[in-house]
Amino acid sequence: MAKKTELVAVEAKDLQIIEYRGQRVATTEQLAVGYGATEQMITNNFNRNKTRFVDGKHYFKLRGEEVEILRNSFSGVQISSKARSLTLWTERGAANHAKILETDQAWEYYNDLTEFYFTRRDAIAAPVDAMQLLNDPSTLRSLLMNYSGDNERLKGENQQLVSTVESLEKHFTKGMTIPAFCKCLNGVNINKMMWWAFERNWIFNEQRDPEKSARWRVASYARDTYLTEDEMEIKPHGKEAFTKKTPVLLEKGCHRLYALYMKGELPMKATWNGEYSHDKAAYTPEEKQ
Known part of the structure; x- marks a missing residue:
């Protein structure tokens, strides 16, 4: 019998980003591996503590076509082809599971999720083909205008952040x-x-x-x-x-x-x-x- 491959926890900062209804979420598998548990433990803890979880606040339940769309949209996230429903956990849902498990590993991984995953950051732009841009001046102009606008916006946000942090520390x-x-x-x-x-x-x-x-x-x-x-x-x-x-x-x-x-x-x-x-x-x- 083939030995089942042991899943290794991915650092929170390296997780495949999944966003649903405007917020970042994590799959049951991601939580289980990071928390040192199993998917069944996460599911059982949820079933035993349903009063502590609110749909739309702590988790989202996807079914049918929604699961298929997510499976096709995020190739880096492993979703079984047999899965007909899927639970996505918000930051608060992840916190509840850490509380229920109450282990050092669960709390440490939740801390990392909070700091490096659930806190939203601007996406890194995909690499651009320079030759394609040279052959398409209108695209180049558009990218430059967007870059200029984004650069000014980010500069303003960074200045505000630095000012705020200095104020907090002072x-x-x-x-x-x-x-x-x-x-x-x-x-x-x-x-x-x-x-x-x-x-x-x-x-x-x-x-x-x-x-x-x-x-x-x-x-x-x-x-x-x-x-x-x-x-x-x-x-x-x-x-x-x-x-x-x-x-x-x-x-x-x-x-x-x-x-x-x-x-x-x-x-x-x-x-x-x-x-x-x-x-x-x-x-x-x-x-x-």
């Missing part, structure tokens, strides 16, 4: 909490940010009593990557002293929050004016109580 203060940082981002509902971070597995609630206020701690996924913890000793009068731990942002966490803000992933106020901007004056740490 005004980022060690010990800043997630709500404090988000005060600088126009329109963000800071009252929902900790629960948003909880849903993305950046933090968890150590308080088991639902009647009491949440006691947030940094989750393993985000620890030392996006967040760390500040510790403060509290000495209540007449009671035993205890240590209060507060999740605070690292610089990479600050940059990641801003990137998600620009992608429209953060909870926004109902009164938000639709503009993505930041206020330098708001980059100050919260006063410790």
